[in-house]
Amino acid sequence: MLEIVGVTAGYGDGGRGGRDVTTVIEDVTMRVAAGEIVGLAGESGCGKTTLARVVTGLHRPSAGVVRVAGVDVHALRGRALRAHRRQVQMVFQDPYLTLSPRQTVGQALTEPLRIHRVGDARSRSARVRELLDLVGLDLQVGARRPGQLSGGQRQRVAIARALALEPRLLICDEPVTALDVSVQATVLNLLCDLRDRLEFGCLFITHDLAVLSQLADRIAVMRGGRIVEQGPTGDVTTHPSHPYTRTLLAATPTMDIAMSADGPED
Ligand SMILES: Nc1ncnc2c1ncn2[C@@H]1O[C@H](COP(=O)(O)OP(=O)(O)OP(=O)(O)O)[C@@H](O)[C@H]1O
Ligand SMILES: [Mg+2]
Numbered sequence: 001m002l003e004i005v006g007v008t009a010g011y012g013d014g015g016r017g018g019r020d021v022t023t024v025i026e027d028v029t030m031r032v033a034a035g036e037i038v039g040l041a042g043e044s045g046c047g048k049t050t051l052a053r054v055v056t057g058l059h060r061p062s063a064g065v066v067r068v069a070g071v072d073v074h075a076l077r078g079r080a081l082r083a084h085r086r087q088v089q090m091v092f093q094d095p096y097l098t099l100s101p102r103q104t105v106g107q108a109l110t111e112p113l114r115i116h117r118v119g120d121a122r123s124r125s126a127r128v129r130e131l132l133d134l135v136g137l138d139l140q141v142g143a144r145r146p147g148q149l150s151g152g153q154r155q156r157v158a159i160a161r162a163l164a165l166e167p168r169l170l171i172c173d174e175p176v177t178a179l180d181v182s183v184q185a186t187v188l189n190l191l192c193d194l195r196d197r198l199e200f201g202c203l204f205i206t207h208d209l210a211v212l213s214q215l216a217d218r219i220a221v222m223r224g225g226r227i228v229e230q231g232p233t234g235d236v237t238t239h240p241s242h243p244y245t246r247t248l249l250a251a252t253p254t255m256d257i258a259m260s261a262d263g264p265e266d
Pocket of ligand 1: 043
């Protein structure tokens with residue numbers, strides 16, 4: 001689904017390509033299969049969001065290739081690029097990066113369908129009801145604005161919006177970092193459940209290895225813009241091969257979040 005091969009990227013030219021003044025990520029190679037959740041862990045500033053921006057096509061790498069469903073993301077232009085962007089959606093730490101405070105939830109969920117000219121008014125409102133149901137929100141929530149929701153509900157809306165166009169790949173950049181631990185658990189459960197039902201691939205970015213140990217099929221550990229270790233979650237968390245992974249694990253507070261505790265009450 002997603003192949004990242006030898007990607008190097010940095011800043012200094014406004015992201016327009018060519019020679020970057022500072023290299024932020026270097027020679028990154030990773031894969032995410034359909035229906036797989038791959039965690040990307042690493043400390044603040046190591047380059048996680050930069051990699052996410054390269055994968056979505058927002059930032060051009062100075063070397064390497066990103067393929068989604070076999071297509072080189074950075075070789076696309078114009079209409080082909082816009083069509084392709086439907087396949088890759090993002091969920092951010094701050095839901096307000098995708099939700100306008102002035103729009104109702106219903107409007108926010110309709111917008112991607114309208115922009116990509118999917119269906120008519122009737123089928124769109126049916127789809128909005130379906131999306132609310134998918135993320136465990138009551139239909140009445142559709143009439144509210146983001147400011148009238150709890151943090152957990154807002155993040156559910158952001159997830160529903162990201163899934164509106166049935167993407168093949170979901171990139172989650174610290175989506176639960178701003179939430180209380182108990183609410184984190186319900187949102188993580190929701191993501192697992194949705195992945196099982198919809199079979200999108202997911203690149204889940206976090207500095208918190210405890211979150212990944214409960215959620216990810218595989219984990220990649222990034223340090224200073226390089227992947228220092230990657231493998232199945234059980235291997236990486238119980239038999240880390242790189243000293244930096246051991247340091248990260250030692251610094252991770254044990255988080256007792258019960259993955260079975262679920263429910264829309266957040
Ligand atoms: N637009 C930009 N222009 C120049 N430098 C940038 C830009 N965005 C990020 N950087 C630098 O690139 C490096 C990596 O940033 P990035 O946002 O990818 O880190 P991160 O791993 O996502 O960190 P965090 O966990 O804090 O979100 C940092 O040193 C940052 O200062
Ligand atoms: Mg970041």
